Amino acid sequence: MEEKRTRESLGSRLGFIFLSAGCAIGLGNVWRFPYITGLHGGAAFVLIYLLFLLFLAMPIMVMEFAVGRASRQGVAGSFEVLKPEGGFWRLFGRLALAGNYILMMFYTTVTGWMLAYTWYAASGTLTALSPEQIGANFGALLGDPKALIFWLFVTVLIGSAICFIGLRTGVERITKIMMCGLLLIMIALAVRSVTLPGAEKGLDFYLRPDFGKLMENGLWNSIYAAMGQAFFTLSLGIGSMAIFGSYIGRDRALTGESVVITALDTFVAITAGLIIFPACFAYGVSPNAGPGLIFVTLPNMFNHMPQGRIWSSLFFLFMSFAAMSTVVAVFEHIIACSMDLLGWDRRKATTVNFFAILLLSLPCVFGFNIWSHVAPLGKGTIILDLEDFIVSNNLLPLGSIVYLLFCTTRYGWGWDNFIAEADMGRGLKFPRALRGYLLYVVPVIMLVIFAFGYYEKFFK
Template sequence: MQREKFSSRLGFLLISAGCAIGIGNVWRFPYITGQYGGAAFVLIYLFFLVILGLPIMVMEFSVGRASQKSAARSFDVLEPKGSKWHLYKYGAMLGNYMLMMFYTTVGGWMLIYFVKMAGGEFVGKTPEEVGGIFNGMLGDPLLMMIWMVIVVVIGFSVCSMGLQNGVEKITKAMMSCLLLIMVVLVVRSVTLPGAGEGLRFYLMPDFGKMADQGITTVVSAAMGQAFFTLSLGIGAMAIFGSYIGKDRSLTGESVSITLLDTFVALMAGLIIFPACSAFGVDSAQGPGLVFVTLPNIFNEMPGGRVFGALFFVFMSFAALSTIIAVFENIVSFGMDLWGWTRKKTVAVNFVAIILLSIPCVLGYNLWSGFVPLGAGSAVLDLEDFIVSNNLLPLGSLVYLLFCTSRYGWGWKNFLTEADTGNGVKFPKWSRIYVSYILPIIVLILFVQGYWDKIFKALFMR
């Protein structure tokens, strides 16, 4: 069966960027930037994005393009005879399914908030009442279940239409709207009276603020964010490598996608920090920033209901672009592994993803007594920990070793594939760095995740 291809380079770039651009950019990035000192944190984050994220992205794309398969079959095609690299297909598949076990619920939250904001539910509410609306949503399993199912229906409907007619066409339109809405919101936010203080915090590095948090803490948070923002290690990018031709070098394409991903994260900060300072709100409020703090800000802003609705459309598009991209990967697993048709794979996975998403929905209400990572945690936190702190770093390590080790696909094969086509070439001088130093950094991040989540919780009470 002939493998489908993207109809345009722009389609490939926007879909790959859409996979990388998710809630991590527009929800997590602003609040951790707020917590870790603003502009100084952003600079360190950008540095690690280039030295950590970029090489692994090129490797994932190379494995996908050389094999012309998803992660379900790519290692089988490229590995040396008799080796066991192909066993990682189960890790990659697990990563994609687990990511969707909570992402579908959070995507539902974004849509719920768009409806609430557009319908005027926040108008005239006190900050306490706005907080109550968020808690009320979490406490309503039926409401969250309905919107989670709507998200799954949207995602698989797009995938069922095929790569070019569905995934590519709709993601292109969605990403174009996302970028347009961002520009409108940034212009509104930076022109608010009193926005200057927030802009200074976000754009003028103050390393003193960083020292207050502890330099090692800030550096490790920046490394973690740079690494996790690109969704690397579970074959989510490899699939799009398998859909592109050989006319462009993969390093150049990876740079373009990383720039797009970073642009969206930085723009999210330009929306949030000036608005926070204009209305005297603390930007280091953690995850509640988007769902509790921002509705309060939109309440006080002239035309806030319109801008608030636009903001949550933008958030919904960011979530849906990732969901559609990962669903496409899940669909390609079924097609590559079992030779199923696209329609059959969509039907089977539609049921599977809904069932797998139920624990996350119930984790905030009927199962709220289950606190897997200590007081205040829920099922979502456990699922996120398994993906972000285990499957992504360990999967990235597999791709790194596979592309650099003579026991795997090997450095020469990787370099030939990465450099095929016009554009930026992968630096040959980086071989020692990507073969020996980068795997150690990834392992440190893996251990750090356990230290932060488990050891600190146990020993620093």
């Protein structure tokens, strides 16, 4: 299929790596990973997570990159280009694009919380509050639709403005700055945290495996959680990675690039644990304190630290960078698909999607206040829970199975075509011997995750 226009491209390999890593790195790395690690016993859980990351998630990342690079399209058009006669593949492309919109409908709201707390910390608002007032402050933010809409607007405006400027001058250049800033802030916070008095207990919990602690929460529950974290941390299944494959040349083999990106994503997650756990143990905070850990517990902890206002500001800035890197990456994918499908230029695609995402995100905002009575998944749930469930428990695992089947069977793109694309260029090649494992073993694991997710959600 001949392309309608010259495909935009990234200016450097570093830009591709940082963009792809920025899409993967998000709140799941810097908050969810430390939280579930604390819940499931620490270091032993981390070992299982790393195994699943290597043997389950990373091969699918290579497949997404290969599909994107071969088709030069976003998820909505890539399957059609590589397998035009396949009606099912075309339908999946549209569903995956819808998944990107649904992801943005709640991720932008949560990112707004991070921006709000960066402002609160930098302005000294949190420093002046008592522990009880800090808890009430987060509740007041969620209960104020005007405040949430303001921070949602700021989030969407920043994300769309970066994409509006252009792929190289906006998305690539600014993501490089954000990622460099994120890594520097994380290293500074980790050094500060591990040198706190009493931090050694947190390091012992985090770095010394104790399989007895793993069993305390149930072995199967811990294994399921490790698989889920490895799978979701790389944002696989809805084409969020494939779009960046469509922007790069064929001078580098994709397996080696995937290893680098996975390593960077893992570094951020592991370093987040080095920030959270030593600080929690140093100040007697439970590492599995739940959703209030970041917005309630940690601000109280920072208030007791020397130069706490500075460290609190850096912490929430780091959280904002992590969240915004994902917002920009997914926004870019949505814009690219609009350009591919509708023939729009970048400015029109960005402008239309700015208003679309802003409006689509309002139900999530209202779910915390004026629509808080709406419980779409049963008592105690909110609209954000439904949106997250659609993406995390359905589209991501099922989408990854689709990529696996598309790249390994003759009914899709096929194994030989995938290998030829993945191995083109310098660097580490994809192991051909993995076809049987990928075709017969990995889909079963994915279906188990999918089924167990439904069981946990509706029957337990």
